[in-house]
Amino acid sequence: MDKINLKKHISGQFNVELEGVLNQVLVMGGLVEQQLSDAITAIHEQDMDMARQIVANDHKVNALEVQIDEECTRIIAKRQPAASDLRLVLAIIKTITDLERIGDVAKRIGMMLLDNANKKQPPLVSMENMGRRTVKMLHEALDAFARMDVEAAIEVHKEDDKVDREYESIIRELMTFMMEDPRTIPQVLNVLWCARSLERVGDRVQHLCEYIIYFVKGKDVRHTSDEDIHNMLGR
Amino acid sequence: MDKINLKKHISGQFNVELEGVLNQVLVMGGLVEQQLSDAITAIHEQDMDMARQIVANDHKVNALEVQIDEECTRIIAKRQPAASDLRLVLAIIKTITDLERIGDVAKRIGMMLLDNANKKQPPLVSMENMGRRTVKMLHEALDAFARMDVEAAIEVHKEDDKVDREYESIIRELMTFMMEDPRTIPQVLNVLWCARSLERVGDRVQHLCEYIIYFVKGKDVRHTSDEDIHNMLGR
Numbered sequence: 393m394d395k396i397n398l399k400k401h402i403s404g405q406f407n408v409e410l411e412g413v414l415n416q417v418l419v420m421g422g423l424v425e426q427q428l429s430d431a432i433t434a435i436h437e438q439d440m441d442m443a444r445q446i447v448a449n450d451h452k453v454n455a456l457e458v459q460i461d462e463e464c465t466r467i468i469a470k471r472q473p474a475a476s477d478l479r480l481v482l483a484i485i486k487t488i489t490d491l492e493r494i495g496d497v498a499k500r501i502g503m504m505l506l507d508n509a510n511k512k513q514p515p516l517v518s519m520e521n522m523g524r525r526t527v528k529m530l531h532e533a534l535d536a537f538a539r540m541d542v543e544a545a546i547e548v549h550k551e552d553d554k555v556d557r558e559y560e561s562i563i564r565e566l567m568t569f570m571m572e573d574p575r576t577i578p579q580v581l582n583v584l585w586c587a588r589s590l591e592r593v594g595d596r597v598q599h600l601c602e603y604i605i606y607f608v609k610g611k612d613v614r615h616t617s618d619e620d621i622h623n624m625l626g627r
Numbered sequence: 628m629d630k631i632n633l634k635k636h637i638s639g640q641f642n643v644e645l646e647g648v649l650n651q652v653l654v655m656g657g658l659v660e661q662q663l664s665d666a667i668t669a670i671h672e673q674d675m676d677m678a679r680q681i682v683a684n685d686h687k688v689n690a691l692e693v694q695i696d697e698e699c700t701r702i703i704a705k706r707q708p709a710a711s712d713l714r715l716v717l718a719i720i721k722t723i724t725d726l727e728r729i730g731d732v733a734k735r736i737g738m739m740l741l742d743n744a745n746k747k748q749p750p751l752v753s754m755e756n757m758g759r760r761t762v763k764m765l766h767e768a769l770d771a772f773a774r775m776d777v778e779a780a781i782e783v784h785k786e787d788d789k790v791d792r793e794y795e796s797i798i799r800e801l802m803t804f805m806m807e808d809p810r811t812i813p814q815v816l817n818v819l820w821c822a823r824s825l826e827r828v829g830d831r832v833q834h835l836c837e838y839i840i841y842f843v844k845g846k847d848v849r850h851t852s853d854e855d856i857h858n859m860l861g862r
Contacts, residue, residue, distance in 0.1 A: 454850040461847065465717060472707040482700060482720065489724065567812055574806045581802065584816075588823070612696065615689040 409471075410481070413463050414538075417484055417491075420456040421534040424491045425527060427453065427498035428593065432523035435501060435586060440509050446502035453495035457488045479610060483603040487537065490596045494530065497589045504582055511579060517565045519587060522558040525551070526593045533600040542608045545601040550618050555594035562587045644706075645716070648698050649773075652719055652726075655691040656769040659726045660762060662688065662733035663828065667758035670736060670821060675744050681737035688730035692723045714845060718838040722772065725831045729765065732824045739817050746814060752800045754822060757793040760786070761828045768835040777843045780836040785853050790829035797822045 427446055434442040464481050467473070473481060529551050536544035563584065570580050605613050605621065613621050662681055669677040699716050702708070708716060764786050771779035798819065805815050840848050840856065848856050 451850070458847050458849065465713060468703065468717075469709045469713050474704045478700060478704050482703075485717070485720070486724070489721070563816075567816065570805065570812050571809045574809045577802055577805050577812075581798075581819075585823075588820075612693050614693065615686070 409463075409467055410477075413460060413467065413481075413484060416456065416460050416463070417487060418534060418538055420453065420460065420488060420491055421530070421537070423449070423453055423456065424495045424498070425530050425534065427495055428523075428530060429527045431498040431501040432520065432527065432590075434505055435523070436520050438505070440506060443502040443505040443509075446498050447506070450495060450499040453492055457492040460488050461485060476607070476610070479607050483607040486603050487600055490599045494593050494596050497593055500589060501586055504585065508579070508582055517562055517569075517583070519562065519583065519590070522555060522562060522587065523590050525555055525558065526590050526597065529555070529594060529597045530600075533597045533604075536604055537600065540604060540608050542605055545604040546618075546621060549598050549601040549621065552594040552598050553618075555591060559587055559591040644698075644702055645712075648695060648702065648716075648719060651691065651695050651698070652722060653769065653773055655688065655695065655723060655726055656765070656772070658684070658688055658691065659730045659733070660765050660769065662730055663758075663765060664762045666733040666736040667755065667762065667825075669740055670758070671755050673740070675741060678737040678740040678744075681733050682741065685730060685734040685737075688727055692727040695723050696720060711842070711845065714842050718842040721838050722835055725834045729828050729831050732828055735824060736821055739820065743814070743817055752797055752804075752818070754797065754818065754825070757790060757797060757822065758825050760790055760793065761825050761832065764790070764829060764832045765835075768832045768839075771839055772835065775839060775843050777840055780839040781853075781856060784833050784836040784856065787829040787833050788853075790826060794822055794826040 427449060430442050430446050433439065434446065464485050468478070468481055471477075529548050532544065532548045532551075535541075536548060566580050566584055566587070570577050599614070602612075602614050605611065662684060665677050665681050668674060669681065699720050703713070703716055706712075764783055767779065767783045767786075770776075771783060801815050801819055801822070805812050834849070837848050840846065
């Protein structure tokens with residue numbers, strides 16, 4: 393069993409403080425997931441009110457990052473955790489950095505939409521599918537985080553291959569658009585940036601999964617292929 | 628005076644272990660700087676041997692990241708540092724994450740060059756200038772890190788505006804190329820990705836500067852404008 397009863401684990405050694413931090417991470421994760429999901433809806437529906445809302449909300453994500461980071465530092469200094477407790481706090485510190493940068497992607501998409509609100513809209517190709525897949529990955533990674541479920545983290549990690557393939561196909565499609573009608577280039581480039589950013593969100597969700605594995609297994613699996621992660625964990 | 632004599636600071640409270648880690652960070656930083664600089668040379672001179680070397684070297688960057696990260700965790704667990712000592716170790720952990728991802732940019736540029744080695748080469752515009760500026764920023768940020776020099780970190784932080792402006796101008800130029808001759812689109816897109824990646828390196832170097840300020844001042848200045856950083860630090 394790779395699942396850990398996190399609450400039980402903590403109450404024995406840490407205290408309500410750390411539970412509070414874990415809840416805050418999930419609040420932050422939920423907010424970032426919403427921002428990302430809204431960004432994809434805003435692209436798809438060219439919804440400028442939603443775009444404005446995303447940009448306006450970004451400061452909440454940033455504030456949560458700073459707040460959780462400070463709380464983690466305080467906990468380390470005060471509680472002097474060792475071994476797996478320390479790994480958990482360090483995993484949280486890394487997790488919120490990636491969450492914050494996923495939040496930045498949503499904000500940048502919102503800003504891009506606002507900048508181009510009055511211009512001719514580009515062909516929308518199949519961004520929606522890829523976008524929804526990254527949101528789903530993020531959702532499942534946060535779920536895996538809440539349960540510190542290594543099996544689930546490995547599954548989510550593997551999902552990124554699909555995002556990469558969808559991304560490649562979107563790029564090919566957009567290139568064809570541009571070559572057929574060069575006047576669309578400036579607009580299509582904006583869509584390209586969005587696609588690229590979403591592809592990078594998949595990479596960041598992989599990081600989140602790696603932090604879960606790091607915490608539970610004590611193994612640093614960054615820079616390790618999916619297959620090797622599987623083998624390393626003896627599956 | 629915002630300068631801190633780091634060696635003196637450490638020897639009193641930590642020990643040779645942490646000095647060792649700091650040296651490793653500078654080794655890692657030097658390696659990443661070299662990789663980035665080589666990547667820019669490789670683009671400019673279409674040097675495929677150099678591109679291959681960059682890709683081959685990336686594992687050294689990754690290994691250093693994992694090694695330093697583990698050493699930092701060990702130091703926290705063993706030494707239970709508080710206050711500014713803890714901030715230093717946490718700043719190091721964050722610094723190496725950004726360094727590793729700057730290393731990834733160099734690797735991706737190397738791989739892109741190798742993938743396109745036999746294709747018609749795209750117009751090279753002024754990537755060299757922007758690229759060299761990011762290398763310079765990284766070099767100066769590492770210098771500021773070695774001396775924990777907040778003034779220098781703030782100066783480097785401001786430099787990113789120039790990178791952003793150069794980036795905008797490169798993008799405009801590349802768009803014109805594509806619109807004038809749509810057959811160049813696939814090649815030009817590769818140059819666009821490089822430019823975008825280098826622009827993001829500037830952002831990452833800003834993070835490095837923020838970690839220096841965080842360590843020395845105990846203030847989290849992420850999500851703070853250059854002007855506000857200035858004001859906040861009472862300058």
